[in-house]
Amino acid sequence: MTKTGLKTLGLAGVEELYQNKGQRAKELAQEGRKVIGYFCCYVPLELFTALDIVPYRIHGGTTEPITEADAYLETIMCPFIRSAFDLALKNRYDFLDGLVIPHTCDTVERLYDIWTYYREPVYSHFINVPHMLHASSFEFFKKELETYRKSLEDFAGKKVSDEALTEAVKLHNENRALVRELYSFGKPDPPLAFRSEILKTMIVGLGLPVEDFNDLLRSVIQEIKDRNEGPEKKAARVLIYGSVVDEVGFVQLVEESGANVVMDDLSTGSRAFWEDVEVTPDPLDGISNRYLDKIHCPRTYRPQGETPEQDLENRFGHIYRFVKDFNANAVVLYVIRFCDTYELDAPDFIDYMDSKDVPVLYLEDEYSATTLGQLKTRVQAFLEMFD
Amino acid sequence: MADKKTEKTTATKTTQTVRKVRAIVRDLYQNAREAKEKGQPTAYTMTACQYDDILAAMDIVPVWTENYAGLSAAKRDAERFIVKAEADGYSNVICGYVRVGIGFDALRKEVGGIPENSPDGGMVMPDMMLGCGAACDPRFKWYQALGRYMQVPTFSFDVVWPRVDTDLDEVRDYYVKYQMEQYRGLVEFIEAHTEKKFDPERLWEVIRISDATWYKWWEIDQLRKAVPSPMPTEDHYNAMVPAFYCSGTQMALDFYNDLYEEVKERADSKVGVIPDEKYRLLFGGGLPPWHTMWIFNYFESLGAVFVMENAYRLFDPVEVPSHIKDPLEYMAYRSFLRWTLRYDKAAERSKSATVERLLEYIDDYKIDGVVTHATKSCRATTVGQIDWLRRLNDYASIPTMQLISDIVDVRDYSEAQWKAQIEAFVEVVGAHKN
Ligand code: SF4
Ligand code: SF4
Numbered sequence: 001m002t003k004t005g006l007k008t009l010g011l012a013g014v015e016e017l018y019q020n021k022g023q024r025a026k027e028l029a030q031e032g033r034k035v036i037g038y039f040c041c042y043v044p045l046e047l048f049t050a051l052d053i054v055p056y057r058i059h060g061g062t063t064e065p066i067t068e069a070d071a072y073l074e075t076i077m078c079p080f081i082r083s084a085f086d087l088a089l090k091n092r093y094d095f096l097d098g099l100v101i102p103h104t105c106d107t108v109e110r111l112y113d114i115w116t117y118y119r120e121p122v123y124s125h126f127i128n129v130p131h132m133l134h135a136s137s138f139e140f141f142k143k144e145l146e147t148y149r150k151s152l153e154d155f156a157g158k159k160v161s162d163e164a165l166t167e168a169v170k171l172h173n174e175n176r177a178l179v180r181e182l183y184s185f186g187k188p189d190p191p192l193a194f195r196s197e198i199l200k201t202m203i204v205g206l207g208l209p210v211e212d213f214n215d216l217l218r219s220v221i222q223e224i225k226d227r228n229e230g231p232e233k234k235a236a237r238v239l240i241y242g243s244v245v246d247e248v249g250f251v252q253l254v255e256e257s258g259a260n261v262v263m264d265d266l267s268t269g270s271r272a273f274w275e276d277v278e279v280t281p282d283p284l285d286g287i288s289n290r291y292l293d294k295i296h297c298p299r300t301y302r303p304q305g306e307t308p309e310q311d312l313e314n315r316f317g318h319i320y321r322f323v324k325d326f327n328a329n330a331v332v333l334y335v336i337r338f339c340d341t342y343e344l345d346a347p348d349f350i351d352y353m354d355s356k357d358v359p360v361l362y363l364e365d366e367y368s369a370t371t372l373g374q375l376k377t378r379v380q381a382f383l384e385m386f387d
Numbered sequence: 388m389a390d391k392k393t394e395k396t397t398a399t400k401t402t403q404t405v406r407k408v409r410a411i412v413r414d415l416y417q418n419a420r421e422a423k424e425k426g427q428p429t430a431y432t433m434t435a436c437q438y439d440d441i442l443a444a445m446d447i448v449p450v451w452t453e454n455y456a457g458l459s460a461a462k463r464d465a466e467r468f469i470v471k472a473e474a475d476g477y478s479n480v481i482c483g484y485v486r487v488g489i490g491f492d493a494l495r496k497e498v499g500g501i502p503e504n505s506p507d508g509g510m511v512m513p514d515m516m517l518g519c520g521a522a523c524d525p526r527f528k529w530y531q532a533l534g535r536y537m538q539v540p541t542f543s544f545d546v547v548w549p550r551v552d553t554d555l556d557e558v559r560d561y562y563v564k565y566q567m568e569q570y571r572g573l574v575e576f577i578e579a580h581t582e583k584k585f586d587p588e589r590l591w592e593v594i595r596i597s598d599a600t601w602y603k604w605w606e607i608d609q610l611r612k613a614v615p616s617p618m619p620t621e622d623h624y625n626a627m628v629p630a631f632y633c634s635g636t637q638m639a640l641d642f643y644n645d646l647y648e649e650v651k652e653r654a655d656s657k658v659g660v661i662p663d664e665k666y667r668l669l670f671g672g673g674l675p676p677w678h679t680m681w682i683f684n685y686f687e688s689l690g691a692v693f694v695m696e697n698a699y700r701l702f703d704p705v706e707v708p709s710h711i712k713d714p715l716e717y718m719a720y721r722s723f724l725r726w727t728l729r730y731d732k733a734a735e736r737s738k739s740a741t742v743e744r745l746l747e748y749i750d751d752y753k754i755d756g757v758v759t760h761a762t763k764s765c766r767a768t769t770v771g772q773i774d775w776l777r778r779l780n781d782y783a784s785i786p787t788m789q790l791i792s793d794i795v796d797v798r799d800y801s802e803a804q805w806k807a808q809i810e811a812f813v814e815v816v817g818a819h820k821n
Contacts, residue, residue, distance in 0.1 A: 072777070076480070076763050077770045106524050106767060112550060114774050117738050126550040131520040131527060132543060136568030140547070143561040150557075301520075301527050304534070304541045311534050338480050338766065344528035347476035348535055364478055 006212050009219035011197060017204035017216075018248075025056045025207055026095045033209075034097045034156065037121075039084075039111075041272035041295055042102035042129045044287045047149055049210050050168040051156040056096060057206035057268070059246040060084040062369040072114060078107045078338050079367040080244050085111060088119055098123030098155065100148075105299050105341055123155040131301050133293060142288040149284070165283040168210075172277065175210050178217035179273040185224055186262035186326050190233040193224050195240070195261035196248040202269050203246055231260050235386040239263040239323055241349075242334035243342060249372055250365075254332060257379045258386070263326040265319055266334075271295060298341040312352040315345070320356055330386075332379070333362045359385065396461050398621035398680040401660050402653070404646040408625040411642075412458065415451070415632060416507045422448040428514045428581045431539075433526045434631050435701055436519035436546060437722050438573055440597050441715075443635030444590040445574070445583045450510050451632050452529070456487035459506045460795035461677040467502075468494065469796055477532075483764040483795035485529045489536075496536040513539055515580055517573065521546035523767030542576040544569040548726030551733045551740060559723060566719035574715070590714040593635040602704050603643035604630050610650045611694060612752050615659025617650045620670045620693035621683040627699040665690030666755040666816045669748050671787070672697050672741070672775060673760035673768050678797045682805065689813045695752045697745060698760075698768070703728055741771070742778045749783055756786045756816040762794045786819050788812040 006024070008016050017024060029035045035054040048055040060083030069086035087093060099121045101112040109126075116124045128144050130137035153159050182201065185192040201220050205213040224230075236259035245251065246268050254261050265271055275294035280286035292300075296318045305311035323331065331353055335342040343364070350360045361382040365371055400406055423429050430442065432449040442449050459465040460483070468490030473479050475493050477486055491510065494502040501509035516539050518527035527543040534541070547565060549558050574585045604626070611618050618626075626646060629639035668686065670693050676682060683693055705724035711717050729740040729747075737743055748754060757779065759772045776787040790808065792800040 072773055074761060074766075074770050074773060076761070077766055107770065110770050113739060114771070116552070117774070117778070124552070126552075128547055128549065130545045130547070130565075131524075132545045132569070134544070134568070134572055136565055136572070137545065139568075140545075140561060140565035143558075143565075147558060298528070299524065301518075301531065301543045303543075304531075308534050308538060311531075315531075335478075337478075340481060340524045340766070341528055343478040343481050344485070344525060344532050346478070348532060350476065351535065362476075364480075 006208075006215060009216060010223040011201075011220055013216060014197070014201050014204055014220060017207075018200050021059065021204070022056070022092070022095065022207060024212065025054055028054050028209070029095050029097070035095060036098040036100055036123065037093060037096040038100040038102075039108050040102055040104040041267050041297075042104055042291055043100050043127065044145065044291055045210065046165060046168040046172050046277065046283070046287055047152055047160065049171060050160040050164045051152060051158065053152070053156060054209050058084050058093065059203070059206075060244075060367060061087055062247050062249065062367055072118065076338060078105075078336055080246075080336050081107050081111055083367060085115060088115060093119075096121065098125075100125050100127065102127040103129045104297070105339070107338075125151050130292065131299065133300065133303060138288060138292060141292045142284055145284050145288050162283055165287075166279060169277045169279055169283055169286060171210055171214075173279075175214050175217070176273045176276050178214060178221065179270070181221055182217060182224075183263065183270055189237070189327065190231045191260050191262050192230050194231055194255060195264065196252045196255060197224075199245065199251050199264065199266075199269055200248050202273075203248070206246075206268060206272075231255070234258060234260045236260065236330055236383050237262045237326070237328045238330050238332055239265065239319070239326065239328040240332045240334055241265045241319055242332075243267050243336055243339055244367075245269070245334065247369075249369060250334065250375065253372055253376050254379055257376060258383050259330070262328050263322050265296075265322060267297065270322075271297065298345045309355075312348060312355075316349055316352045320353070320358070323356070323358055329358070330382070331358055331360045332382075333360055335362070335364050336367050337364050396463060396678055396680055398683050400622050400625065402618055402622050402626075402646065402649050404642065404649050405622045405625040407642065408628045411628055411633065411638075412454075413507050416455070416510060419448050419450045419511045420508060423511045423514075428577075428583065429511050431510075431513045431516040431530060431533075433517070433519055433521075435521050436517070436526070436544075437521070437718065437725075438517065438519070438570065439634040440590060440593045440718060441570060441573060441577075443597070444593040445577050445581075445585060447515075447577060447581070447583070449632070450513055452488045452510065453484045454632060455491070455506070455510050456484035456795060457674075457677045459487050459491075460797075461680070462506045463678065463797070464506050465795040466798075471497075480764065482523070482525045482766070483762070483793050485525045486764070487795055488529060489532060492533055492536045512537065515539060515577070516541040518543040519546050520544070523765075525767075540576075540580050542573060544573055546722065548723065551730055551738055555727060555730065563716065563719045563723050566722055567713075567716045570715045570718055587714050594714055594717060596637060596640055597635040598704075600630055600634060600640045600643055601702050603640065603647055605704050607643060607647050607650050608695070608700075610647070610654045613654035613657070614667070614753060615657065615661075615664040616667065616692045616694035617653035617658065617660075619660045619683060619687070620675075620696040621680055623696055624675050624680070624699060631699065660692045661687045661690070663690060664692050666813065666820065667692060667694045667753055668816070669693070669745065669752065669754040669757045670696035670698055671745055671757040671759040671779075672772055674698060674762050674765055674794050676760055676762075676790070676792055677794060678800065679792070679802070679805075682809070685806065686809060686813070689810065691756070691813050691816065693758075695748050695754070697741070697748065701725065737778050737782060739775065739778060742775050742782075745775060745779055746782055749779075749785060754785065755820050756788070756812065758788045758790060758812070761789050761791045763791070764796065765794055784819075786812065786815045
């Protein structure tokens with residue numbers, strides 16, 4: 001595995017990478033590394049790492065108006081996906097050697113055919129991720145990952161041994177431990193770091209090889225520990241729950257509206273990193289089990305509970321545990337419009353949190369910087385209860 | 388709503404046989420209510436999950452919730468359900484069918500029974516709900532969401548198929564195996580929640596009937612290649628009912644036998660849908676506009692007939708290897724073959740099985756123009772349409788148009804605007820043809 005080489009570390013490094021998204025991946029590509037773009041948190045990153053491939057989590061851009069994608073994608077679908085594809089059409093993703101798309105939701109699934117047809121990446125692969133969690137689903141998913149492993153090996157022109165894969169699992173578990181450490185700064189009152197700092201670190205980390213990301217995390221953690229300033233104490237301690245937040249504007253807005261955001265459950269935040277992969281004799285066992293079962297996302301169907309209460313617990317209990325562990329007292333549910341799985345969960349989620357006396361602000365957003373003003377009004381109104 | 392109900396939404400039908408369908412649909416909900424009274428198990432079900440044969444073989448009476456929503460829309464009595472679902476916090480961009488369904492059950496809970504004057508008497512309270520992951524995510528999220536209104540045992544399962552660029556030989560075995568396991572899980576669930584016992588022989592019988600039914604239906608569509616068109620798309624949207632909602636029954640098979648005879652006779656004697664068929668159109672995708680089905684007659688008034696469609700058309704005949712002796716494995720294999728049909732062709736050309744199907748129809752049915760219907764809330768059948776139409780134009784030179792409305796929510800649909808768009812399109816088709 002290649003040694004890391006970020007020029008600037010710590011929060012300054014984060015800021016630099018954030019302002020120049022993709023810069024590091026492009027540099028690595030120029031050095032001859034292969035870079036593969038992927039969506040969502042269901043693509044096992046360990047395989048990239050074991051094959052010395054740089055993973056790059058594809059993002060959209062809320063400040064960039066969608067101008068090209070309209071000619072390819074309907075307007076009634078997830079604007080995040082439209083935005084990401086718009087960037088691809090504007091050649092912003094030309095530095096990618098390939099594309100891996102997991103079957104997370106309908107929209108991402110469909111995007112695979114469209115992206116591969118019009119952008120013709122050198123390498124592309126689709127991973128069918130079951131929606132169900134039956135015993136046979138795990139068997140199937142492992143088979144899908146075996147197919148994926150072969151295809152990626154063909155692309156890389158080398159095999160990945162079980163030992164190398166196990167090493168990658170350990171390295172990524174280290175990464176996850178560092179993420180959890182960074183997130184633990186949300187626990188004290190006041191928290192030791194702004195969520196915008198934490199999320200920014202995550203967002204840039206999603207575009208780095210794991211070794212770089214680990215270095216960055218260590219440096220950020222140390223810097224935060226060493227510094228004296230940080231957020232002030234505030235009555236509202238918010239957890240943000242939702243799908244993709246790949247820019248910090250929205251989180252900043254919540255912080256500026258008078259809350260401390262102490263935890264997130266976002267696919268660009270804690271969700272992608274929270275749970276370790278178990279080290280198993282066949283590494284794909286641990287990997288398939290972790291990616292299918294331990295990522296909690298509404299796209300996965302949790303078998304019906306014995307009682308309605310149990311059912312809600314199965315689906316949302318992990319968020320309430322976050323609320324308790326991080327001592328949050330409110331939740332902002334941030335949903336990107338046209339995202340069926342979240343929208344169909346929303347009323348149940350609100351009911352569930354209500355039963356725990358945790359107020360929820362449900363926001364459906366357009367994934368566009370132009371709507372931040374409207375969101376701000378709603379967030380401020382919501383936070384008034386803490387005045 | 389009362390005045391709205393009198394509005395005509397249906398199309399004038401061409402064939403006599405499809406006129407029987409209205410009664411079949413009405414019976415669907417009536418039969419389910421009667422079955423429940425007699426103690427027979429009923430289930431909320433979704434189309435395209437490909438479990439119909441199992442349900443028929445185990446005497447589970449299906450209640451097709453999407454169909455019910457479409458029916459409410461066709462009767463212009465969907466609004467009260469939509470309004471209720473939205474009042475309960477469901478986003479107004481969620482699938483219109485889902486909002487109707489959730490709204491119906493939310494109202495049922497509120498009033499303590501089937502809401503008054505529900506279309507076709509309303510959906511019975513089911514004994515179970517069976518969702519699946521085929522085609523769209525709401526298909527399993529919908530029933531999960533209904534947990535807040537009713538405590539009904541719910542089972543969901545995956546329906547999987549690979550992408551076009553997959554090496555089918557590499558994945559076939561485990562895809563088929565998984566599908567079979569999914570069906571087995573369904574059977575076990577039904578056995579656990581009813582007195583019914585699974586009988587493989589019975590399932591084989593049902594499979595034989597349903598295969599024959601779908602095959603006969605496919606043969607009818609072959610007849611529709613005739614010029615002039617013997618049966619238009621508006622008839623298809625009725626004709627699909629027995630195969631989609633009563634598969635595996637003798638009644639369904641008989642229906643297609645009758646329809647076949649009628650369409651054959653029309654084709655043989657060259658009786659068209661309209662006296663002067665100028666243009667032949669293909670309904671390229673999306674759900675039909677249930678709220679405005681007479682729009683097809685409007686096209687006809689301009690000399691354009693929809694002779695074929697790519698909607699409510701899932702399964703062309705496939706041949707499952709004869710060594711397969713387990714009916715669940717047969718179903719799984721059949722499902723795999725159905726989904727991957729045209730993959731060979733797609734790999735060589737458009738990279739899309741849907742586009743290949745459309746190109747095939749354009750040739751075989753002598754199509755002059757393609758129209759799709761983008762329905763705001765059914766993303767499953769809408770997302771991808773622009774792409775298909777673009778790709779079509781990479782391989783064929785043909786006018787295309789996308790109509791936009793919703794499947795159930797007509798609050799912002801404009802008839803005048805559609806008519807203007809249609810007139811302009813038919814002119815383009817005319818200019819292109821000549
Ligand atoms: S935000 Fe929702 S619809 Fe968009 S890609 Fe993510 S899961 Fe899919
Ligand atoms: S989105 Fe479309 S396919 Fe899915 S449940 Fe709704 S109507 Fe059916």
